[in-house]
Amino acid sequence: QVQLVESGGGLVQAGGSLRLSCAASGRTFTRYAMGWFRQAPGKEREFVAAMRWSTGSTYYADSVKGRFTIARDNAKNTVSLQMNSLKLEDTAVYFCAAASRLVSTLLFSGSYDYWGQGTQVTVSS
8 A cells, every 4th residue: 555645735925935845655656747736625636746756857837837846766766846036825735745656747636646635735814
């Protein structure tokens, strides 16, 4: 079994920064891609950012482009999401996800096989 554990969420003022981290443990799996999604109260889960592991190619939702950065730490086997210039509308539970198979798109939750439990990010005014 694969476990993904997110950390780094919390409360921050608008304009501030947070850095989320996701660590994988358990059964070894082929990591084709890692992604971050978020879900705000009353809304559907939405794509935030993703990275194809072999190439390092990154993808971002338009709403976070230029403010968020997805990165990997090969030594620690983790993926992070640096969030800058946070806005009230960034408030959500953020989920880390892993794709263990080659998929054509990383923007949909169905492309991912493993999910973390989520970490709350709250942006206050």
